[in-house]
Amino acid sequence: MEIPSCSCGSDKKINLIYACSGAANTGLLADQAARRLSLEGVGNMSCLSGIGANLSNFVENAKTAKNILIDGCPVACGKKMFDNLELPYQHLIITNFGVEKGKTVITEDVIEQVKGSLKEAILNETQN
Secondary structure, rough: OOOOOOOOOOOOOOEEEEEEEOHHHHHHHHHHHHHHHHOOOOOEEEHHHHHOOOHHHHHHHHHHHHHHHEOOOOOOOOHHHHHHHHOOOOEHHHHHHOOOOOOOOHHHHHHHHHHHHHHHHHHHHHHH
16 A cells, blocks of 8 residues: 655655444444545545554554544544554544434534534644
8 A cells, every 4th residue: 555645855744544434323424524534635544444454554654644543432443453553643533523323313514514623623633
């Protein structure tokens, strides 16, 4: 897996976005919001399953990137994967943005609202 990099000689880390895609509505929302963040240039999506499977290319890329990890709920499967491999990450949980697991209907409005909140949190962290 080749990760695009800046050819400008900058030391700035590339943002990689990993999203839960679990069976619950919160997993669906994490995935949809992450895809939109990627389309908007906030970062490049990468495969959370590749991290969980400890695939060397995914793990090596994560060691040098700014990793944005979006879990659907407080079970935090993605966080556990990153912690097991001692990888750095910024952790965001969909249920912290007013979404109820198993209850909130995922509409275009909900996706856009949560995507906006995630983007704000990511940009605030990046500036600190």
